[in-house]
Amino acid sequence: MVKIKATNQTLLAPLQQVTGIVERRHTLPILSNVLIQAKGGSVDFVATDLEVQITSSAGLADGGAEGSVTVGARKLYDILRSLPDDAEVALEAKENRMVVRAGKSRFNLQTLAAADFPRMVEARDAAKSLTLPQKALKHALGLVQFAMAVQDIRYYLNGVLLSVDKNVLRVVATDGHRLSYAAETLENELESVEAILPRKTVLELIKLLGDGDDPVTLTIGTNQVRFAFGGIEIVSKIVEGKFPDYLKVIPTTHRNLVSLARVPLAQSLNRAAILSNEKIRGVRLVFTKNALSIICTNNEQEEAEESLTIDYDGDPLDIGFNISYLLDVLNHVDCETVTVAMGDSNSSALVQMPGRDDFKYVVMPMRI
Numbered sequence: 001m002v003k004i005k006a007t008n009q010t011l012l013a014p015l016q017q018v019t020g021i022v023e024r025r026h027t028l029p030i031l032s033n034v035l036i037q038a039k040g041g042s043v044d045f046v047a048t049d050l051e052v053q054i055t056s057s058a059g060l061a062d063g064g065a066e067g068s069v070t071v072g073a074r075k076l077y078d079i080l081r082s083l084p085d086d087a088e089v090a091l092e093a094k095e096n097r098m099v100v101r102a103g104k105s106r107f108n109l110q111t112l113a114a115a116d117f118p119r120m121v122e123a124r125d126a127a128k129s130l131t132l133p134q135k136a137l138k139h140a141l142g143l144v145q146f147a148m149a150v151q152d153i154r155y156y157l158n159g160v161l162l163s164v165d166k167n168v169l170r171v172v173a174t175d176g177h178r179l180s181y182a183a184e185t186l187e188n189e190l191e192s193v194e195a196i197l198p199r200k201t202v203l204e205l206i207k208l209l210g211d212g213d214d215p216v217t218l219t220i221g222t223n224q225v226r227f228a229f230g231g232i233e234i235v236s237k238i239v240e241g242k243f244p245d246y247l248k249v250i251p252t253t254h255r256n257l258v259s260l261a262r263v264p265l266a267q268s269l270n271r272a273a274i275l276s277n278e279k280i281r282g283v284r285l286v287f288t289k290n291a292l293s294i295i296c297t298n299n300e301q302e303e304a305e306e307s308l309t310i311d312y313d314g315d316p317l318d319i320g321f322n323i324s325y326l327l328d329v330l331n332h333v334d335c336e337t338v339t340v341a342m343g344d345s346n347s348s349a350l351v352q353m354p355g356r357d358d359f360k361y362v363v364m365p366m367r368i
Contacts, residue, residue, distance in 0.1 A: 001065055001067055001092075001093065001094045002036060002038050002064075002065060002066075002067040002068065002069045002091065002092070002093040002094075002098075003038070003064040003065035003090075003091070003092050003093075004036075004038050004043055004060065004064045004090070004091040004092075005060070005062040005064055005088065005089070005090050005091075006043075006058070006060050006061065006062065006088075006089060007085070007086055007087070007088060007089070008080055008083045008084065008085055008086065008087040008088075008089050008102065009085040009086070010058050010059075010060070011043070011058065011080055011089055011091075012077075012080040012081060012085075013056075013058065014043075014045045014056035014057060014058045014231070015034065015045050015056075015073070015076065015077050015080060016077065016081075017045075017054065017056040017208055017232055018034060018045045018046065018047035018054040018055070018056050018073070019034065019047060019073045019074060019077045020054075020204055020207060020208075021047055021048070021049050021052055021054060021200060021204060022034065022047050022049070022073040022074060023049065024074055028118070029112065030070060030112050030116055030117055030118070031048065031049060031050070031118070032072060032073060032074070033070035033071055033072055033073055033111075033112055033117070034046065034047050034070065034071060034072075034073035034076065035047070035068065035069075035070050035114055035117045035119070036068065036069055036070070036071065036091070036093075037067075037068045037114070038060070038064055038065065038066050038067055038068075039066045040066070041059060041060050042057055042058065042059050042060060043057070043058050043060055044056070044057050045057075045058075046117070046119065047073055048117075048118060048119065048120060049200070050118060050120070051198055051200065051201075051236070051237050052198065052200055052201045052204065052234065052235070052236040052237070053119065053120040053234070053235045053236075054204065054208075054232065054233070054234050055232070055233040055234075055235075056231060056232050056233075057231045057232075058231070067093070067114075068114035069093040069098060069111050069113075069114050070111060070112045070113070070114055070116075070117050071093070071098050071109050071110075071111050071112075072109060072110070075109060076100070076109065079100055079107050080100075083102050083103075083105065087102045087103060088102065088103075089101070089102045090102070093111055096110065096111050096112075097109065097110065097111060098110075098111050120224075120235050120237075122224070122226070122235060123221040123222065123223060123224040125221050125222045126221075127219045127220060127221040127226075128164070128190055128191060128193045128219070128220050129217060129218065129219045129220075130164060130169070130186055130188070130190055130217070130218050130220075131187075131215045131216070131217045131218075132169065132184060132186055132187075132215070132216065132218075133212070133213045133214070133215060133216070134209045134210040134211070134212060134213075134214050134215065134216045134229055134230070135209070135210065135211050135212055135213065136184045137169075137184070137205070137209055137216055137218075138205070138206055138209035138210070138211065139182075139184075140169070140171045140182040140183070140184050141160065141171055141182075141202055141205055141206050141209075142206055142332060143171075143180060143182040143332060143333070143359055144160055144171050144172060144173040144180040144181065144182050145160065145173060145202050145203065145206060146173075146180070146328045146329075146332055147173040147174055147175060147178050147179060147180035147328070147361075148160060148173045148174075148175065148199050148202065149174070149175035149176065150175075150199070152175065152176070154176070154241075155239060155240075155241060156196055156239055156240070156241030156242065156243055157174060157175055157176060157244075158198065158199050158239070159173075159196045159197050159198045159199050159201070159202060159239045160172065160173045160196070160197050160199075160202045161173070161194065161195075161196050161197075161243040161246070162194065162195045162196070162197055162218075162220070162225070163192075163193075163194045164186075164190050164191075164192065164193045164194075164220070165192045166189045166190065166192075167185060167186045167187070167188065167189045167190070168183055168184070168185060168186065169183065169184045169185075169186055170182070170183045171183075172243070172246045174244060174246065174249070177322065177325065177363070177364050178322075178325045178328075178361065178362060178363040178364065179246055179249050179250070179360075179361070179362045180329070180359075180360075180361050180362075181246060181250065181359065181360040181361070181362075182358060182359050183357075183358040183359075184358070193220050194243070195220050195225050195238045196238060196239035196240075196241065196243055197225060197236060197238070197239070198236060198237065198239055201225075201234065201236040204234065205227065205234065208229075208232055208234070209229065210229070210230060214229065214230060215229065216228070216229035217229070221238075222238075223237060223238050223240075224236065224237060224238060225238060249348070249362055250350065250360050250362055251341065251343065251347065251348055251349075251350045251362065253343075254341035254342055254343045254347065254349075254350060255314065255315075255343070256287070256314030256315050256317060256341065256342040256343065257314065257339060257340070257341050257342075258287070258292075258310060258311070258312045258314065258339070258340050258342075259310075259311065259337050259338070259339050259340075259354065260292075260308075260310060260337060260338055260339075260340060261336065261337055262330055262333065262335060262336060262337060262338050263336075264308065265308070265330060265338075266327060266330040266331065268294050268306035268308060269283065269294060269306075269323055269326055269327055269330070270327065271304065271306060272294045272295070272296040272304040272305070272306050272323070273296060273304075273323050273327070274296075274304060275296050275297065275298050275302045275303060275304040276296040276297075276298060276304075276323055277296075277297070277298045277299060278298070280322070280366070280368075281322050281323050281324050282296070282320050282321070282322065282323065282366055282368040283295070283296050283320065283321055283322075283323040283326070283368075284296075284318060284319070284320050284368055285317070285318075285319050285320075285321065286317070286318045287312055287314065287315075287316065287317040287318075287319075287342075288312075288316050289312065289313060289316075290309060290310060290311060290312055290313070291307065291308070291309060291310065291312070292307070292308045292310050292312070293305060293306070293307055293308075294306040294307075294308070296323065297368075314342075315344075317342060317344070317345060318345055319342065319344075319345045319349070319365050320345075320365055320366045320367060320368035321349070321363055321365060321366060322363075322366055325363045326363065329351050329361045329363070333353055333359065335353040335354065337354055338351055338352065338353065338354075339351070339352050339353075339354050345365060346365060347365065348362050348363060348364050348365065349362070349363050349365070350362055351363065
C-alpha cells in the first residue's frame with residue numbers, strides 16, 4: 001500500500017521530468033506506466049523505454065506509507081497538470097487501484113504491480129566518471145543534436161558520440177550529409193573513453209539539464225552511461241557500433257574564407273527557401289568579389305534571388321547546399337558572425353564561430 005500527501009507542484013515537477021520518454025501505446029503496457037516509490041520521507045518517479053531510464057525524486061513533508069506501485073504516466077500527469085499548483089494532493093494505492101484526491105476532485109486509476117516494472121540494471125563494471133557544469137554539457141549537446149540522423153539503418157548515426165580525451169569532452173553528431181562537433185574543457189584529466197548516446201537520451205538531457213553552474217556527473221561504463229544532476233538520474237544504454245572518424249571529415253586546408261553576418265544571412269536564406277524545391281531543398285550560393293547571391297528554384301521554374309554585400313576576395317564559387325542544413329547551424333550558434341571556409345564547388349564547407357576552435361560544422365555540397 002502506498003500513501004503520499006504533498007502539494008501538487010511537489011509531485012508534478014518530478015513527474016513531468018520523467019514522462020518525456022513514456023509512449024502512450026506500447027507492446028508492453030507497463031512501459032506506459034511510471035513507477036512510484038515512496039520511502040523515508042521522499043518519493044521517486046521512474047520511467048523507462050528499455051533504452052533509457054529517468055528517475056526524479058522529491059522530498060515529502062508528510063512521510064505517508066512506504067511502498068511501490070506503477071500507474072499510467074500520462075494520465076497521472078494530465079490529472080496533476082489540471083489541478084492548481086498549491087492544491088493538496090493525496091495518492092493512495094491498494095490492491096490494483098490508485099485513488100488521487102485533491103479538494104473536491106477524485107480520480108480512480110488502474111495500477112500494475114511494481115515488481116513487474118522492467119528497471120534497468122545498473123552496470124557494475126569499471127566505469128569512468130567526470131563532472132562538469134550542467135550548462136556546459138547542455139550547450140555542447142545543443143550545438144550538435146540537430147545533425148543526428150533520424151531512423152538511419154546505420155543505427156550508430158542515430159545519436160551523439162561522447163568522447164573524452166585527457167581534459168577535453170567532445171560531442172559529435174552526423175547524418176552522413178553534415179557533421180557537427182563541439183568541445184568542452186574539463187577540470188581534470190581522464191583516460192580516453194567513447195560512447196554513442198541514443199537520440200532520445202540526447203533530447204531528454206537537453207530538456208532536463210539546467211542553464212547554471214550546478215554540476216552534472218557522467219559515469220561511462222562498457223554498455224551504459226549514467227547522468228546525475230539536481231535530483232535527477234538518467235541511465236542510458238550505449239549504441240553499439242563504430243562511429244565514423246570525424247577528424248578525417250573536418251577540412252583543414254580550405255583557402256576561400258568569408259565572414260558572414262549570421263542574422264541577415266539566415267533571413268535571406270529563409271526568404272529564398274520559400275521557392276526552393278520541397279524535396280531536395282537545394283540552394284545555390286554564388287560568391288564573387290565582395291558579393292553573395294543566394295538562388296533557389298523549384299519545379300515550376302519559379303526563382304528567388306537574394307543579394308548580400310560581403311567582404312570576400314577568394315575564388316569565384318558557385319556551390320549548392322541543402323538549405324535546411326545551413327539554416328540549422330545558423331539557428332543554433334550564438335554569435336553575430338560565422339566564418340565559412342570553402343575549397344571548390346565539390347568540397348565540403350566548414351562553418352565556425354569566429355575565434356573559437358570548440359565548434360565546427362561541416363556540410364557537404366549538392367549538385368543543383
